[in-house]
Amino acid sequence: MDQKELAALHAEAEAELKKIPGVVGVGYGLKEVGGKTTDQIAFRVYVKEKRKPEDLNPADVIPKEYKGIPTDVVLIIQTKPLHCEDLSQHSPLIGGISITNFKADNSGQIGVGTLGCFATLNGVSGPENVVLLSNNHVLASNNAVNGDTVYQPRHIESGGVISPDGTQERRNPIGKIHNIGQQAVYSYAYPSETAQDYYLDCAIAKLDICISSWCNTNCGVSYKNEIRSLNIAGNSRLEDVVRVAQSDLSGGDYVVHKVGRRTSKTTGKVIDTIAIDAAGGRFMLIEATQPDCNGTLQFSAEGDSGSAVVNAQNRLVGLLYGGDASNPARSAACHIHPVMAYLSITPITTANPPVGPAGQTLNDVEGIFTGINHTTEVRERFLNTRKGAEIYQQILDHRQEVIALVNHRRPVTVAWHRSKGPTFLAHFVNNARDPAHLIPFEVEGITRDQMIRRMAEVLTQHGSAALQQVINRYFDEVMGFINSFDNLHEFVQQFEVALPADELTTRSAFTEETADVK
Template identity: 45%
Template sequence: MADELDPRQVLELRERARDRLIPIPGVLAVGFGRKQVGEQLTDRRALRVYVEEKKPLDQVAAGEVIPAEIEGVPTDVLPIPRGRAFGTQDTQRHSPLLGGITITNLKLDAAGTFGAGTLGCFATIDGQAPRENIVLLTNNHVLATNGGQLDDTVYQPPLVGGLIDKANAGAIAKVHSLGVNGTHGYTYPGEKPVDYYVDCATAKLAIDISSWCDCNCGVSYKNALRDLTVGGRIWLEGVARAVDGETVYKSGCTTGGTRGTIADPLGSAMIGTPAVQVDNIILIDRTNPPDPLFAAEGDSGSALVNDQSRLIGLVFGGQDATEPNPQAFACHIAPALDALKVTPISTQNPPVAPAGKASTATFAPAAATLADEEDQTLRLQERARETAEGRRLYGDFLQHRSEIVALVNRRRRVTIAWHRVRGPAYFAHFAESARHPEHRIPSEIDGVSRRELLERMADALTAEGSEPLRAAITRHRDELMALVDRFDDLHSLVDGFGEHPATA
């Protein structure tokens, strides 16, 4: 009988069982999933009865014994899982951004350490126009850690010696919605409303499509999950509902890509200190033969996907390896998306670029392309800062970038010069060269050489810019003119800086 129940029937049976069992002392919650024998899940479906403490039958009063079955469905009495919310330990920076990497608001706790978490995946804000509608999806407790608020900057930091390297933490987003860390009522079509525990939030990506070159000067992202291949796929195909007994996967910052089994999609657990009971969450067992853990400290915020690469939840915590059968906890994706009013980016919901603008996302056609398409812009910036010349040039560029963009957009003389020297076309080649070292910057475009580009733009910016910008152009003009014809790509140019190591 249990195998024939559909989701609506499961919820109705669970509700009747809960009404009958919750009055029994020590019963905390009732779920519905796979029956457990010892530390192993079985293929049998059962009403999972979560209790404060599981006692031998001879120590239970006659009126408090859990029946062996209810309405023909077996019961399974289990001690309620006790765990905690997870943090993160990813050590790298990534470009383009992808699911499974470290994010932080760089706020300190009382001990003077930074909180951090995991970027789950990407989504579009419902009803908002393209370019301004791309967000990253993660847990509320990741973005709200240490007093995080709306509009706080979110960073992608490298870790050095297990500590966040604040000096090299790149800004990638601003908190858009702190979402929910608690219950959220949600109703699946044709079913009764259910209060789900949800831990979710979003941050809007720092995408910057320039009006003067149609290129993305901000962050780029990929519809992919780091260190995870599901059935030959590494990108999200859509959204689905969690089902008991199905195989699931996640990409986490600590344990990478792991596989598990849903023990109970309507489970309950105790989290935190003091302990708080959370209900209607997804309980995940490690695979047998087991991975060491399905999720651990470092995986909070990870996207939970099924065999069809469909997003079904967000990992938010779990139990430590010291437990005999450590489980991971995830919140359901449908109520989380409902609370946030977003739709995950997937092959079913690709992002739409504004008319005439460049796309900011990458959709990998096959798993093998992930490493091949890796954006090298971050590595180029890091290598440039390792040299004295690079630190001077890059530092001055960052200091004056906003003014240069404003002059190109709004000062007629600079705007005319920019277009006459084929600035947008050259900029696109410079950006592609930064992303991919093999890309060559042409020596001329439509009869305009690279040297002419730099000379005429230097003249226009010197005539219209501020005194600090004019001083920076004077400092670097001869140096840049000497370099412009020596290198055909930015990575080779930075290699040339290596003859002069940076000093502290």
């Protein structure tokens, strides 16, 4: 049978077998005998509890086959969330690494999971369309909401305990939660098939990519279409997206891999394409076929939640979200297409690369910083002060006008270049990325205060009344500190200390990052 015929027969079998009391749903996968998985295809009939045939009415006994395909009575899967820590910071960002929102529960524990892969928001242009994909129970842990910051921190060991480094300078903010997602069923129909309830545990966060029209470089985070240590025949990229359908199990083992923070790369096979959970949601059930790096036969462990599930051809097929509480060798994954439909995203793969400015961060080309990028970190600290948040809001309000004047009003353009504005800006950008790169006080005979004075003068002459007002308001304050530092990171630290404690604020009012602000 082809996939369409097989899906129709599966739906028919489920409709009939669910008429039997106690049947929750019907999967399609490999039959188990004595707790061991065989190579025989079967309709896997999920029940909450198994009962002996002699204890049932004859009409309530599940038949041994349905239209020539064997049945297998199995208990519904009781999954457990996967949480844990990662050890390293990564730049550019890749799949298979640790992420957290740094929110703690009542006992002070911080939830940490895995960055699965990257995707673009459907219908949104770059660079503000690139998101990371993970689980809802990872990004939303401890009551996080849309707009909260996601971090990719380093981890430290103390007394044999490994934990994320919570110091502000080492948290490494990388983006903000864009769609908190869900842990629930979602109705989805594959082409030519009836809609079914699929279980989804998914969420996305928008990466803090910041492409400047002034210096044409990325001042935010960089990323790659790559999964850490995936290395399938030397290839660690995602090549495409594909479904694991019932018909895919007819040709032998369907091999899959995942890379998570806790157990790194593991290998397994799909033993049920349509496993059923207690709520009736469908998911993929995977069984490990090789020991993990610790020698344990398991496909996943705590900390691996959110990992991308990839087949032997480097194609994305699912999103890992849990493990079988009764069998550590088995794990649960969402089918990827319902996830894509629910979140309205397209995974970034070789077949579907991003277009526009954000795409350049995929490549190690000139102008793209590839070390640990501290830009978002220093911006986060700046916005955590009252004055920083106030100044940043003024930048947001007037940035488009300033950019238009610099790019299209000739007197402003000439003043910008003669005042060495592009060079000064490049040094500020490089220092924000790398604290070891110091900002000069003078460029080719032009001092910082000369540059500021000239630009304030020309922008006041050619700008709007609102821009003139804000320049006049902040000019003396800016001139008072513009020559007091050569490192933004040290300057922000002084700025934090200088403010009274009651003037510190969160940046919750400023959750949308912009592409042209430095």
